[in-house]
Amino acid sequence: SSELTQDPALSVALGQTVKITCRGDTLRSHFASWYQLKPGQAPLLVIYGKNNRPSGIPDRFSGSSSGDTASLTITGAQAEDDADYYCNSRDTSGNHLVFGGGTKLTVL
Amino acid sequence: EVNVVESGGDLVQPGGSLRLSCAASGFTFSSYAMTWVRQAPGKGLEWVSTISGTGGSTYYGDSVKGRFTISRDNSKNTVFLQMSSLRADDTALYYCAKGVRVVVSATQDYWGQGTLVTVSS
Numbered sequence: 001s002s003e004l005t006q007d008p009a010l011s012v013a014l015g016q017t018v019k020i021t022c023r024g025d026t027l028r029s030h031f032a033s034w035y036q037l038k039p040g041q042a043p044l045l046v047i048y049g050k051n052n053r054p055s056g057i058p059d060r061f062s063g064s065s066s067g068d069t070a071s072l073t074i075t076g077a078q079a080e081d082d083a084d085y086y087c088n089s090r091d092t093s094g095n096h097l098v099f100g101g102g103t104k105l106t107v108l
Numbered sequence: 109e110v111n112v113v114e115s116g117g118d119l120v121q122p123g124g125s126l127r128l129s130c131a132a133s134g135f136t137f138s139s140y141a142m143t144w145v146r147q148a149p150g151k152g153l154e155w156v157s158t159i160s161g162t163g164g165s166t167y168y169g170d171s172v173k174g175r176f177t178i179s180r181d182n183s184k185n186t187v188f189l190q191m192s193s194l195r196a197d198d199t200a201l202y203y204c205a206k207g208v209r210v211v212v213s214a215t216q217d218y219w220g221q222g223t224l225v226t227v228s229s
């Protein structure tokens with residue numbers, strides 16, 4: 001299967017830790033990338049590869065992977081982390097891309 | 109500074125055509141694949157198409173294959189998306205994004221703000 005599955009919504013208390021997961025068979029062969037999407041803004045890459053953060057992304061964002069599941073962890077969530085998060089990866093053919101359905105994260 | 113700016117979105121009738129453009133700057137354009145991703149109202153991100161840095165390889169999502177054509181002009185640092193036989197379910201905000209290598213990669217490190225395509229009579 002080339003589908004990626006995410007929980008539709010999660011919530012986290014301010015300052016606490018939250019893990020957002022992304023599941024799919026293709027993740028056994030390809031790393032996931034993670035994007036933050038806020039209304040009216042361009043999507044922002046937050047994690048890619050094994051566990052890489054682009055310049056400017058706070059170190060409270062981290063990534064991991066095991067088997068068919070990739071995870072984005074926010075350690076010490078801040079109010080500005082309230083957003084939609086999407087994973088993506090290459091599909092099993094390697095030449096097409098696939099996105100997860102997105103997770104709406106609410107910081108309480 | 110890397111910049112990616114989409115244009116060309118408009119209101120178009122079902123069955124019509126439209127060409128989107130994406131102007132990029134701040135990097136060696138021909139060294140990176142470029143990708144179009146869309147987001148329909150109230151929906152998630154959907155991969156549309158990717159073109160390699162040289163333009164020699166193109167890839168399409170199942171929902172647009174045969175109707176959309178991606179191309180690029182490396183002399184003008186611009187990528188295009190020619191859309192035809194448009195349907196109501198093509199209505200979306202279309203994003204252009206820069207890849208991290210010359211061939212297909214899941215990772216898109218810079219995105220534009222998007223251009224809105226509305227298909228309606």
